[in-house]
Amino acid sequence: GEPDYWAAVVKPGTVLFEIGGCLACHSNDDFPNQGDQGPDLTGLGSKLTGEAGRAWLYGWIQNPKRYHARTKMPIVPLKALDEGQPDAQPSDPIADVVEYLLEDKRSARRALVDAP
Numbered sequence: 001g002e003p004d005y006w007a008a009v010v011k012p013g014t015v016l017f018e019i020g021g022c023l024a025c026h027s028n029d030d031f032p033n034q035g036d037q038g039p040d041l042t043g044l045g046s047k048l049t050g051e052a053g054r055a056w057l058y059g060w061i062q063n064p065k066r067y068h069a070r071t072k073m074p075i076v077p078l079k080a081l082d083e084g085q086p087d088a089q090p091s092d093p094i095a096d097v098v099e100y101l102l103e104d105k106r107s108a109r110r111a112l113v114d115a116p
Contacts, residue, residue: 011096011099011100012080012081012091012093012096013095013096013097013098013099013100013101014030014100015081016078016081016093016096016097016100017031017097017100017101018031020076020078020093020097021076022035022041022076022097023035024037025037025038025072025073026038026039026040026041027040027041027042028040028041028042028104029042029106030042030104037072038072038073041101041104042104042106043104043105043106043107044057044101044102044104045101045102045103045104045105046104046105046106046107048102053102054098054102057098057101057102058094058095058098060073061076061078061094061097061098062075062094063075078093078094078097079093080092080093080096081093
């Protein structure tokens with residue numbers, strides 16, 4: 001068959017960031033006029049670099065209280081977009097969101113708590 005245009009253009013992490021609850025608190029230039037309680041996540045890839053940055057962000061999304069006991073950020077129950085589909089390939093929704101956020105190399109707006 002022909003390649004799916006949207007699958008090639010729209011990455012799972014982008015969709016999960018939009019529908020997974022992140023925008024309830026966070027803003028990002030890719031999705032204007034959204035949350036304002038948490039930090040603006042635009043340009044996170046310019047702040048968190050290398051494997052240490054990737055590991056920190058993954059750990060933060062997975063369990064933010066491990067890094068900051070009084071954070072308001074909840075553990076977000078992200079689910080793979082194709083979960084439950086018969087031909088679904090194993091995927092890691094947190095890794096997908098991390099990939100989306102770290103691809104953005106624009107200038108970061110605000111410091112993150114205890115980020116490397």
